[in-house]
Amino acid sequence: MADQTINFFHLLGTSVWIGGMIYTHFILLPSVSKIDPGESGKLQGIAAKRFSIIAWVAIIILIITGFLKTPGEMLLNVSTQFGVVLLIKHIFILGVVLVGIVIGGIVVPGLRKNMPNPGEKPREKFLLFKKRLELLATTNLILGILILICASMLW
Numbered sequence: 001m002a003d004q005t006i007n008f009f010h011l012l013g014t015s016v017w018i019g020g021m022i023y024t025h026f027i028l029l030p031s032v033s034k035i036d037p038g039e040s041g042k043l044q045g046i047a048a049k050r051f052s053i054i055a056w057v058a059i060i061i062l063i064i065t066g067f068l069k070t071p072g073e074m075l076l077n078v079s080t081q082f083g084v085v086l087l088i089k090h091i092f093i094l095g096v097v098l099v100g101i102v103i104g105g106i107v108v109p110g111l112r113k114n115m116p117n118p119g120e121k122p123r124e125k126f127l128l129f130k131k132r133l134e135l136l137a138t139t140n141l142i143l144g145i146l147i148l149i150c151a152s153m154l155w
């Protein structure tokens with residue numbers, strides 16, 4: 001039962017995090033670009049802040065449940081294929097955490113600070129932060145897919 005609960009939360013964290021990134025990338029961002037730039041900028045700033053809170057909770061749950069799932073002797077053990085794949089997965093996870101820190105600590109505050117008012121043309125600085133957010137969000141989506149590829153090799 002304990003193992004099933006841990007697996008459940010590992011899968012729930014994965015679904016929320018990867019599902020949220022796919023929704024943001026393929027549904028939210030293309031949709032907000034179709035409305036008034038001032039309104040879309042505001043919505044994008046609010047959505048990015050909300051999603052980064054949810055994504056951090058999911059990542060923390062994944063790291064805790066991931067450690068609980070790992071057989072003790074397999075952590076940092078590169079003498080088996082399982083250990084090597086797990087290590088590669090951990091490197092990608094570290095990348096996700098670093099990108100997340102840059103998004104949450106620099107890009108989202110910059111985006112919100114330079115947010116245009118409704119009807120106002122977005123400033124140069126706002127567009128720059130928006131571009132950075134899109135680039136970093138794409139990087140994390142690619143890292144997420146690579147983590148899933150590694151996870152599928154752990155079975």
Ligand code: HEM
Pocket residue numbers: 007010011013014059062063064065066067069070071093096147148151152154155
């Ligand atoms: C972004 C973070 C992570 C994602 C998206 C992720 C995703 C997954 C998925 C989808 C599975 C397969 C389903 C399952 O067994 O529950 C899995 C399995 C696993 N994950 Fe993670 N994981 C993450 C972080 C971690 C961390 C930090 C660790 C270890 C410290 C870890 C260790 C494991 C282990 C040991 C398995 C099970 C392999 C087996 O069934 O034999 N994961 N992960």
